[in-house]
Amino acid sequence: MSRLRLMPRQQQPAVRPVRRRSYDQFCATARALDSVGDRWTLLIVRELLGGPRRYTDLHADLPGVSTDVLASRLRDMEQNGLAVRRRLPPPAPASVYELTERGQGLLPVLTALAGWGAHALDERRPTDAVRAHWFALPLLRALDGLTHAGVVEVSLDEGEFHVRTGGGAPAAEVYGFGPAGRPDARIELDAALCLALGRGEVSLAEAVDDGRITVSGDTPLAAEIRGE
Structure with a gap:
């Protein structure tokens, strides 16, 4: 009997489904929802209407959002021209997010x-933050x-x-x-x-x-x- 070892079959990386990014409708409402229709996006805008905020402050005032989702939404907002991230000058070495003029238009x-x-x-529910x-x-x-x-x-x-x-x-x-x-x-x-x-x-x-x-x-x- 052959003493050759059978090499394990190489596993293929899992293919993630491509997230649909557009309604593909020539409609102003649909185009707007392409940018702000995702869960949490408008609430992030609500927070940034108060001025520049650090990621940790946003996370603290958006109870229920996961860190992954918040980071993803902020990236989307940057890509869609709604927000920018900038570095604060010393002595506060931190990054903040703030709305662009287009974001302020919301x-x-x-x-x-x-x-x-x-x-x-x-009526305020017991679970309401x-x-x-x-x-x-x-x-x-x-x-x-x-x-x-x-x-x-x-x-x-x-x-x-x-x-x-x-x-x-x-x-x-x-x-x-x-x-x-x-x-x-x-x-x-x-x-x-x-x-x-x-x-x-x-x-x-x-x-x-x-x-x-x-x-x-x-x-x-x-x-x-x-x-x-």
Whole structure:
């Protein structure tokens, strides 16, 4: 009998299915969804509307996303011209992601989605994560009519964030995380009222008049919010 060893059959590498990247439809909606229709992409845009963010910060404020998926979505966003990655100068040797002008153009899309989706937030489920700055987009709809440009610091039970009003701010910083350095006005309200404002169920003036919003500040923006 032959003593020759039988060589094991060489295994072929597994072939991964090619991910479909386009709807192949000559339609503006389909083309838009080719870029932002994947799960998590628009929520990453929501986070980057607050300004440049590190990967670890994005992962912390997107509970439920895996590291692989987040990295994949960020690569796709870079390839589609929605975001760029850049290195911060010393003494902060870290990389951040930020929206391009095309990515910033998704603000009205996210604002409209927030207004549409606010009607589904009647009750918070036990499994729902929450971050204070997630209420920024619904609130922006209520502040849209303000004529004075400036920074409004917002205080909720869930935390603090700040938004920019009056169209005088760069689109790259629609809102910010945490308290503002030198806000032009400060408002205190609860999350339920914030959503009601986003749904259009109550106006900013009505909520101020009946005391559900407390306004502080001595600037023209603060006076306008108070209705003075």
